[in-house]
Amino acid sequence: xxxxxxxxxxxxxxxxxxxxxxxxxxxxxxxxxxxxxxxxxxxxxxxxxxxxxxxxxxxxxxxxxxxxxxxxxxxxxxxxxxxxxxxxxxxxxxxxxxxxxxxxxxxxxxxxxxxxxxxxxxxxxxxxxxxxxxxxx
Numbered sequence: 001x002x003x004x005x006x007x008x009x010x011x012x013x014x015x016x017x018x019x020x021x022x023x024x025x026x027x028x029x030x031x032x033x034x035x036x037x038x039x040x041x042x043x044x045x046x047x048x049x050x051x052x053x054x055x056x057x058x059x060x061x062x063x064x065x066x067x068x069x070x071x072x073x074x075x076x077x078x079x080x081x082x083x084x085x086x087x088x089x090x091x092x093x094x095x096x097x098x099x100x101x102x103x104x105x106x107x108x109x110x111x112x113x114x115x116x117x118x119x120x121x122x123x124x125x126x127x128x129x130x131x132x133x134x135x136x137x
Contacts, residue, residue, distance in 0.1 A: 002112035
């Protein structure tokens with residue numbers, strides 16, 4: 001199994017980054033617009049996500065931990081035939097800014113490079129989006 005970790009410092013208050021991450025239904029509006037072009041809820045705990053490249057996946061919400069500012073999700077259906085895909089994202093305070101950590105575990109290992117490249121692009125969009133919406137201090 002491949003375990004891919006991305007970590008980035010973002011110049012935004014931790015509570016603001018968490019509010020955007022926690023809004024599971026609005027990932028395409030609040031966290032990664034353009035990277036995710038559409039998201040719609042499918043029941044109470046799943047969303048159908050469309051990416052910039054046209055790929056559509058069904059992501060299931062595994063859990064939200066408000067105290068730890070951590071969200072976990074799994075991809076259950078999509079164009080790639082994952083045997084396993086589990087992701088988590090967490091916001092850590094770093095003074096008045098935050099550190100954003102995104103981890104994905106994926107099987108089979110042959111998908112690691114594709115997932116890594118997508119995560120690299122996605123985390124850059126997150127940083128740009130969150131910093132552009134940050135309150136002036």
